[in-house]
Amino acid sequence: MALWGVLFAMSKKGTEPSPVRKWAMRQYWRMQQxxxxxxxxxxxxxxxxxxxxxxxxxxxxxxxxxxxxxxxxxxxxxxxxxxxxxxxxxxxxxxxxxxxxxxxxxxxxxxxxxxxxxNPYTTYALTPNWMMVTALQAELLKRSSPDDKEIQEQSEWFLKWCKQYAQGELFARAVQRWDEDMGPTPTFWFTDDEAMQKARDIVFDDED
Incomplete structure (x- = not known):
């Protein structure tokens, strides 16, 4: 009960990922298997x-x-x-x-x-795969309707959505794996060099 109380209290302190909560949930996931x-x-x-x-x-x-x-x-x-x-x-x-x-x-x-x-990834969040597909479709729609103000605004909103979740852990994992498998990952049109470098600098401790 004390552990769950600590985790609950930490969940109220913001949206930044907590190493303690992440570690605890990883052990819980392993036991669930x-x-x-x-x-x-x-x-x-x-x-x-x-x-x-x-x-x-x-x-x-x-x-x-x-x-x-x-x-x-x-x-x-x-x-x-x-x-x-x-x-x-x-x-x-x-x-x-x-x-x-x-x-x-x-x-x-x-x-x-x-x-x-x-599940946030079926409601409001984006996984790297869906992020790439969504951003690509938004960019194509934006370029195919340059004179449609409403389409331009909505396309920008989709690209902003993708950029927001390009700052998360899943995207960082994807970038690091892409770098490993296919060489340096390019800076995508919906993000920037700073976000890409941040994704590469994150250190994962999955073996803890």
Missing amino acids: SQAVVGLLLWGTTITLLLWPYVEWRFSDSCDSGICFNNTILGIPATYIGLVSIFLSVMLGVLTIGYLYDKVFSLWTEWRSVDMER
């Missing part, structure tokens, strides 16, 4: 061990009523068979819930809608 598989195994194991004491007697010599099993099944201790059966039943239950979530209730559509709403 295995969260689904690890969570599924933990749930299955926990429920299996919770249910086992209630059915264990059916796999022992003391079982004298109802459904009973031998101590061994095909040479395998019945205890193992029972534990595996419970675990697979739990997995089947999870799969059934997932099927209902997907095919019957379609809750993933609303989840995806909220996810898109919260």
Whole structure:
């Protein structure tokens, strides 16, 4: 709770990227990559061990009523068979819930809608790829309608939008990778030499 409080307080201090928040979110992202598989195994194991004491007697010599099993099944201790059966039943239950979530209730559509709403790069921000496409189209539109004042103003607005997000981290990563793969990246028409140099000077610490 203290960590989240610090991160929340830092989020109120402006739009400048915080190294602490960035580092914390990177570690959180790394943990999320295995969260689904690890969570599924933990749930299955926990429920299996919770249910086992209630059915264990059916796999022992003391079982004298109802459904009973031998101590061994095909040479395998019945205890193992029972534990595996419970675990697979739990997995089947999870799969059934997932099927209902997907095919019957379609809750993933609303989840995806909220996810898109919260993603700045699908609402107001620009990734380097879309930035280049948008700037190119705006420039072509601007040159094809030199006498249309409204088109000129809107084209300038689009170019200003691209220039604004050319100062961000994603553009800096793109420039550095372009420099590495294809040689020096030219100064694009919607930005300037200062922004390009700033993009090259940023040092990333992704290995922390």
